[in-house]
Amino acid sequence: MITMTEIAKLAHVSQPTVSRVLNGNMNVAPEIRERVLACAKEHDYQINALAKGLQGSRTNLMGVLLTDISNGFFADVAKAIETEARKRGYSIILFNSNYNTESEREYLDVVRRYRVDGVLAVPIRETSMMWREYAEKLDVPVVAVTRSANGLDSVYVDHAEAGGMVAGHLVRRGYENFLFIGKEYDSKYIGFHRKLSELGYGDRAANVVYQDSPQITEALRGALHGRRLGIFAGNDIYGLRILSALRELQVSVPGEAGVIGFDDTMMSRYLNPSLSSVSQPIARMAQKAVSRLVYRIEHPGPCELLDDPLHAELVIRQST
Amino acid sequence: MITMTEIAKLAHVSQPTVSRVLNGNMNVAPEIRERVLACAKEHDYQINALAKGLQGSRTNLMGVLLTDISNGFFADVAKAIETEARKRGYSIILFNSNYNTESEREYLDVVRRYRVDGVLAVPIRETSMMWREYAEKLDVPVVAVTRSANGLDSVYVDHAEAGGMVAGHLVRRGYENFLFIGKEYDSKYIGFHRKLSELGYGDRAANVVYQDSPQITEALRGALHGRRLGIFAGNDIYGLRILSALRELQVSVPGEAGVIGFDDTMMSRYLNPSLSSVSQPIARMAQKAVSRLVYRIEHPGPCELLDDPLHAELVIRQST
DNA sequence: TTGTATGCGTTATCAA
């Protein structure tokens, strides 16, 4: 691939002059300018981003650490981030932690090797102090998306609040026993349970950590006795599986049991019964997170932590 | 971030010696080796990948150009590629063309700027010769994944063959009219139609280019007259929407109409009725594509084009 | 307005 030095030779000028032209510096004679531009175009010059990055300025790279891109929600997040970053001239290096804390740690090192200008992360554990440490070592700004992390700028949806909304909704719909099915102890559940307690149903809420489909069926069978059961799924995929399991158990929805998912995946409106869900403002989150990260990149130095909780929205459908 | 030169000073050796130690070159006195390693560890040294890449060796970056990562299938592909690439020490720069040919072109320039070692691409148009041109300019190897591209190493599933399998299946199931609903003229449809012709149903197959949900409903209403209708959806998302539209039209599935999707997305088995689909060996494709790309990276120079069509598999469920 | 010189952090070549 052709370099500035080579163009300089071809155009009979010095390399810094080529640099000036290509960077739009106006202090160059028009004739030289044109000669250089023509030559660059002819040879389809592309700047060497590595050299540029090495030289000290920016790399225009953002590291994006996700938990699982095969989850439709995060895929949408990734897409929105990529779009937003590109608008501002950044490219994305992508990593999948697969909910593995070790990978998360390891990828952070990789990210440092490439001298990314900043990092967007979906932190696996919101509560842990790991990220505070990480961020210090990283010496580039980090913004948490989707969930908040201790000690990080965070653009996220208030999951506890969303959990509370779900609880309120299920109670209004007349459910009297409650079940949360999710991947792990989760602030959604905390908010869910808190709200149920406030409403006087604190002792009627159970929490199941999901492992596999048979386990879901078992949990449901155990929870279904008499009272109408309101089920809160940690995400739409669980919601889908729960609907399927209830069908198998011949439980009527939303009659004997109601189900509400999380993330409002595209599929949920097409299911039968269509799945109620909690919708997150993905595009807005991506926009805010990228924009905050760019700000931090362009204004280095200490800075007050951003805590920007957005609000989820209930999308009520047939399943509740 | 600490550099080799700084470590050199701290350890009272020369910078190349540090380089040797950190690269595992054995021609270094054990005591020096330990001193350097200790110092590197203490300061959490991470190599500057930009400098390394600039110097001439590899960048250990792969460009990944996708059409749309928010499609569950491609999200799975992206994940598998990332996993496979990481196993071999590569990181991923990700791009979403959003089925936009201009973006595709533009991203290729970005990829060149970062001097990636190679590119994995889901080409938007399989038939066009664009990629042949692109690959020449790129001067790094390119491998097409998922679809084959003219003039590129290609690891893909034979969509025409898969379309034929679908046709055969629908005919065996007793459907007598046929409809393909997909994003655009597609080799799936070509194979589907060819097989139907062979079986004597050539004049009973229609092709609908999908735009929005109302349009699907209209198309279905138009196609449902008397004979049982076998519907082939270009992907599972369309399949889902079609099932939903049929419910709305009160058409029984798989009785009056049968539906089979494409990609065998995770959700399809949980739908009601569960959705028949065509499953593609994603992990194997990713593994083969990455492995081919790495081979080409490690063995530069001209080389016979790889054409590695894998085979799809029908997953028959309730919807047919 | 243009060119010369220097440095970014590596690897590689060559001497010592």
Add this chain to the structure above:
DNA sequence: TTGATAACGCATACAA
């Protein structure tokens, strides 16, 4: 076994 030195491609400071 170790250390000087150059080179990769660019941006920047400075000189002309």
